[in-house]
Amino acid sequence: MRMAELSRESGVPVATIKYYLREGLLHPGERTSPNQARYDGTHIQRLRLVRALLDIGGLSVATAKDVLAALDSSEVSLHHVLGVTQYGLPLANPEQADEEARAWAWATLEKLMDERDWECEEGSPVVESLIGVLATMYALGYADFVSVLGRYAEAAENVAEVDVRYIADLPNPESIVEGMVVGTLFGDALLVALRRLAQANVSATVFDTDGKVSRREAE
DSSP: OOHHHHHHHHTOOHHHHHHHHHHTSSOOOEEEETTEEEOOHHHHHHHHHHHIIIIISOOOHHHHHHHHHHHHOSSSOHHHHHHHHHHHSOOOOOOOOOHHHHHHHHHHHHHHHHHHTOOOOTTOHHHHHHHHHHHHHHHTTOGGGGGGHHHHHHHHHHHHHHHHHHHHTSSSHHHHHHHHHHHHHHHHHHHHHHHHHHHHHHHHHHTOOTTOOOHHHHO
């Protein structure tokens, strides 16, 4: 197919396709003349992935290129590709806490890692985000929240198992990376909404005690 047809099939404007080609985000088509090239289904699939990385995932062009380079390499594992992708996804970025709070947060995280036999890489965006959240909670006087941190981790591991098993069944590496980006970001939003819904229902049960008006009774 020509570029105009590629644009129609993918829903990506011609100007954007040309930009992706210049940036190396999209592999060149088969040259048929000095000014013409032929494209195929692999270009449509790559465009879907690029849009997922840039538009949904919010990755920079440079990070997206790193992801695609890793994906196209025969020397790295899919696990590594997913790690490169995850590094570029947006995370909560709490204000920097003092050294005492960060030291407590690190000790708390290391204890959690040991208990769950997890691994973490110091300096990774995910670890820094988690340290920031824990340190902020400590600084604000909510260190006791750590008593339920293990249950949060257990719930997170269950969700992660669902995430990874789901994308593992997708047909090819590009679909898996795209599924990880879309699934992580929309999955985050879905979890927030489901958590609020669950909180409302659990609250109605927990606080439905003598002398209290439950949500169901009020209705």
